[in-house]
Amino acid sequence: MNAPTASKAIGMNLNSDPAGGPEIKGMNGKNRPSLTSTSPPKSxxxxxxxxxxxxxxxxxxLFALLLTTIVLHKLHDDYxxxxxxxxxWEGQDRDFLETTYFERYCTGEDFTAKSVSELIITEDYTTKDAANHMLRHGVSVYPNLVTNHTAKILRDWIVEENKVQEGWYVIENENRWSWGIDMTMHPSLHTFWQELAANEKLLSGLEEIIGPNPxxxxxxxxxxxxxxxxQYLHADVVPPGSAxxxxRSFLPSYSLFVPLQDTTYEMGATHVCPGSHLCSDGAKKNCKDHALAVSGPKGSGGVWKMGWGxxxxxxxxxxxxxxxxxxxxxxVVLIATFAPRPIHHRGLETRMIGHGGSYSLLWNQxxxxxxxxxxxxTRMTQPQATLRSLGILKSNGITYLSSASMRMANEEVGMREDNLEEFLERGGFSFLPESWQGSFGEESDVSEFHSFVLxxxxxxxxxxxxxxxxxxxxxxxxxxFLDTAGRKSSVGFSFLKRTIRLGFIYGMLLVISWKVVRTVEESNWAKGIRAGKAYTLPWVxxxxxxxxxxxxxxxxxxxPHYASSYMAxxxxxxxxxxPGNKLWNDLVxxxxxxxxxxxxxxxxxxxxxxLESLTADRRFLEQGLDRLWYNVTDHKQLTRFCHKEFLKxxxxxxxxxxxxxxxxxxxxxxxxxxxxxxHITQIRGLLDDWEKRVLPPLQIGSRAKSSDVTKTTVETTVTLRPNVSLVAIGRRELGRKGSGRSRKSSPLFPRKTPNPPAPYAWLEVGDRVNVMDGCKDDGxxxxxxxxASLPNLAAFAxxxxxxxxxxxxxxxxVIPEAE
Known part of the structure; x- marks a missing residue:
């Protein structure tokens, strides 16, 4: 039977509907749909x-956005x-409860350099020398950090950008321009940082001064x-809110100023007051005659060289x-500021960035x-730079959230009431409708900016x-509607499938949200906040x-409360x-x-x-956990301290x-x-035992044995200086072994009458005093x-x-009452 005959025999038209309908025009054996196909039509x-x-x-x-706001609201309330x-910081007496130093008034003798040449880190400086130089002067000059080629390219670019960038405020703003830099703006910015890293003196010095990878x-x-x-003399961070x-409450921070051209005195070379970094008062008044231009003094013909930082x-x-x-x-000066990395990974961070700083850094950097x-x-391309800035990606630096929180909590630069007014005048958050945003004047016991954000x-x-x-x-x-219009017989089943799929996806988003919350809750950052220990110190x-x-x-x-490895x-x-400690350490x-x-x-x-010689015109003071200073008069304690200092x-x-x-x-x-x-009962005892092993205490021997050693009187008056040989002097005290008759001993240096360096210097709580009206002697x-004493204010109650x-x-x- 041939094919046509077979077809006729079974009575089927292959070009017609298989269900028996009429023939479909244009359909043939080549383009008809397969009877066994399960693929849906393209439509x-x-x-x-x-x-x-x-x-x-x-x-x-929409559901993800809702979950985001719910999570953020929960994290806000909980953390x-x-x-x-x-x-x-304000309004809680923290400036009294967390003082580690004191309100020091500086005079001309406190400024540590008389020439800019004393501030230059030369080739013979070791890394430790560079760190001590910074600790001593508060400013160091590093030669040849950036090549002239890179400096010129960056300078030309910055001059052009000044015409188009939105400027930020600087002191004496007229004829000065400043703006934030994104690392993706120009390829030479990357070159700038590579050249800084290539300078071994700078890189090793920075890490010794601040800590690794600042x-x-x-x-x-x-x-x-x-x-x-x-400009007026100023510190970038203010003494009432800085290290x-x-x-232990604020991070020390360091700004690197790099001129992108040779800068003369008349071009406005920066003036610095070496040694003023521990001054809380007096520096602004007394530094005028001691400030040094980095270029050299006026009329010297010197320049602050291009690329020197x-x-x-x-x-x-x-x-x-x-x-x-x-x-x-x-x-044109390029400025980068460094600070220690936060130490949440070690358990607890108690330090914030200092108050008063402008912190001119784009929010996403x-x-x-x-x-x-x-x-x-590779590390600062978008969007990863923004995600790292917000803390969403792992960050080793100080995130925007942290810096904004510190400034918001204390209404610091950028988070003050006037800043909020300006922000709202510009429309607030550009990505939100105005009706979705908070308003000015809402109640908050933190700050106006916090009330707006909340x-x-x-x-x-x-x-x-x-x-x-x-x-x-x-x-x-x-x-x-779509299911009903498309397949009336399967509406229920289709709706059920859609609901299950939607529930599954909603569930996944809920699990992700829960995981985010749990991750935050289990972090050291959150544990420190829950314990009430983060960014605050204990007090007794x-x-x-x-x-x-x-x-x-x-x-x-x-x-000893300054000793911490993370403080570098x-x-x-x-x-x-x-000054007092420097004299002591130089002598030792x-x-x-x-x-x-x-x-x-x-x-x-x-x-x-x-000790007897030194305590004639100075004291040994220690600070307790109550943040108050006490005069150490116990001879045994001072002798132990002296012995340990010599051993170290x-x-x-x-x-x-x-x-x-x-x-x-x-x-x-x-x-x-x-x-x-x-910590109180066991670990402290263990550390004390290790300290005795590292610094063995004095072993004088028995009393009888000690009495065999006699002293002779030395009829000499000596003024202690670091270059005096105590060994030679000590050996002069060693007499003969006693012949059975005790000889009266006298000190090597006769005790001097105590002589305070100022009338008010040695006053203590409980002393009778006279208070001068208006601080005038003739009043x-x-x-x-x-x-009471207030070290943070250099004041008495x-x-x-x-x-x-x-x-x-x-x-x-205040002066002592006349006896």
């Missing part, structure tokens, strides 16, 4: 795609709001043109000078470190709730049995930059090698002699190990697990008694004989 597939894009995606986006309260908290350029006027007096502690007083050289090129800027081509979050959450309800209703209505009630006092620049301060070189700032270092060669009895004798100075390894032990002890007082039972005097009290009397207005 059906396209319809499903359109439904997903037009119905499913908008609904899911962000408590964080702001912990960061708040965070970047500012990157900008300032241009000055002819007609710019002198000047609060080393001045690294300046932001606590150091400085100013930009006026531009008076007509016809000279604009002065926060959260990065020196390493990131060096690898900007109001915006609440309004946005409510709006999204309504939109989600409406969107879900529309989605289900449209879905039912003052000891009523001790009489507190106020430190003076000549006093020797016992400051700043843990040694008092030893290097406080000059005699340490000889001291360790002496027998214990002479070591004790020399410490006694040294004679053996750098002992010194380093002792510093680490002190650092671990400070973790017991200031760390995440401070004041816990194990009236009001008798009273000191009832006074109770007058009339019964009246005064809480803050400057110590320079």
């Amino acid at each position: 059906r597939l396209l319809g499903r795609i359109l439904q997903f894009l037009l119905l499913d995606v908008p609904l899911l986006v 962000f709001y408590p964080l702001l309260k912990l960061m708040n 965070a970047i908290i500012e990157f900008t350029a300032i241009t000055s043109a002819f007609g710019a006027t002198d 000047t007096k609060f080393a 001045a690294l300046v502690n932001q606590q150091t007083f400085h100013k930009g000078m006026g531009f008076t050289q007509e016809g000279a090129p604009d002065r 926060w959260g990065h470190t020196f390493y990131d800027y060096f690898h900007a081509d 109001g915006t979050l609440k309004k946005t959450e409510k709006k999204l709730e309504k939109f989600n309800i409406v969107a879900l209703f529309l989605y289900l209505s449209i879905a039912i 009630e003052p000891d009523e049995n001790r009489r507190e006092t106020l430190p003076h620049r000549t006093d020797i301060l016992l400051v 070189s700043y843990s040694h700032v008092i030893d290097v930059a406080h 270092k000059s005699q340490a090698d000889g001291y360790v060669m002496l027998p214990p009895v002479l070591q004790q004798s020399l410490c006694t002699t040294l 100075a004679a053996n750098p390894l002992r010194g380093a190990l002792s510093h680490e032990i002190d650092s671990l002890k400070n973790e017991l007082d200031f760390g995440m697990f401070r004041m816990t039972g194990m 009236e005097y009001y008798p009273g008694m000191i009832t 006074i109770e007058y004989d009339t019964g009246e009290t005064e809480d803050e009397v400057n110590q320079r207005c």
Whole structure:
């Protein structure tokens, strides 16, 4: 049977409908649909795609946005709001409760350099030398950081950008321009950071000064043109809110100024006041005659060379000078500011960025470190730079959220009431309708900016709730309509499948949201906030049995509370930059090698002699956890301190190990697990035992044996200086073994009559005093008694004989009552 016959025999027309319908025109065996095919038609597939894009995606986006606001609201209530309260500095007496130094008044003798040549880090400087140089002066000049070629390219680019970029405020703003820099703006910006990293002196110095891979908290350029006027002397961070007096509450930060052309004095070379970084008062008044131009003095013909960088502690007083050289090129300076990285990974961070700083950094450039800027081509492209700035991607730097929180909590630069007014005048958040945003004047016990942000979050959450309800209703209505119109017999089944799919996707978003919250809750950052320990220090009630006092620049301060490995070189700032401690350390270092060669009895004798001589015109003070300073008069305690200092100075390894032990002890007082039972009862004892092993105490021997050693009187008056040989002097005290008759001994240096460096210098709580009216010697005097000391203000609280009290009397207005 041939094919046509077979076809006719079974009565089927292959060009007709298989169900028996009429023949379909244009259909033949080549293009008819397969009877076994299960693939949907193209139109059906396209319809499903359109439904997903037009119905499913908008609904899911709206639900994701709602979940985001809910999560943010929860995190705000559980962590962000408590964080702001912990960061708040004003109104809680924290400046009294967290003082680590004191309000130091500086005079001309406190400025540490007389020539800019003393500030240059030369080739013979070691890394430690560079760190100590910064601790001593608060400013260091590093030669040849950037090549002339790179400097010229960047300068030309910045001059052109000045014409189009929106400017930021700088002091004496007229004829000065500044704006934020994005690392993707110009390829030579990457070259700039590569050249900084290639300078071994700078890189090793920075990491020794600040710590490894420091965070970047500012990157900008300032241009000055002819007609710019002198700025006033200022510190970029203010003493009432910086590491000047609060080393465990605020991060030290350092700005690197790099001129992109040779800069003469008349072009406005920056003036600095070396040694003013620990000054809380007096620097602005007394630095005028001691400030140094980085270019060299006026009329010297010197220049601040292109590519030479001045690294300046932001606590150091400085100013930009006026531009008076007509016809000279604009002065362009590139500025990068560094700070220690936060230490949340170690358990707890107690330090914030300093108050008063402008922190000229674009919001999406926060959260990065020196390493990131060096690898900007791979680490700072978008969107990862923004995600790292917000803390969504892992960040080793200080995130925008952290910096904004610190400023918001204290209404600092950029987060003040006037800044909010300007922000609202510009329309607020550009990505939100105005009706979704908070308004000015809403109540908040933190700040106006916080009330606005919280109001915006609440309004946005409510709006999204309504939109989600409406969107879900529309989605289900449209879905039912489409299913009904398309397949009437399977509406229920189709609706069930759609609901299951929607529930699955909603569930996935809910799981992701839950995971985000759990990740935050389990972080050290969150644990520190829940424990109430983040960004704050412990405090204990003052000891009523001790009489507190106020430190003076000549006093020797016992400051183990500064020892912490994460504070890097700043843990040694008092030893290097406080005048009394510097004198003590210079003296100890000059005699340490000889001291360790002496027998214990002479070591004790020399410490006694040294302490007696020094305490004639200065004191040894220690600070308790109550943040008050106490005069140390216990001879045994001072002798132990003296002995340890000599051992550490004679053996750098002992010194380093002792510093680490002190650092671990400070973790017991200031760390995440401070004041816990194990830390108090066991770990402290273990560390004390290790300290005795590293720094063995004096072993004098039995009393009988000690009495065999006699002393002879030395009829000599000696003034102690660092170059005096205590070993030679000590050996003069060693007499013959006794012949059975005891000889009366006398000290090597006869005790001097105590002589305070100033009338007010050694006053203590409980002393009777006279208060000078208006701090004038020729004014009236009001008798009273000191009832409290305030180291953060260099002031006493006074109770007058009339019964009246005064809480803050400057110590320079108080003199001892005449006997």
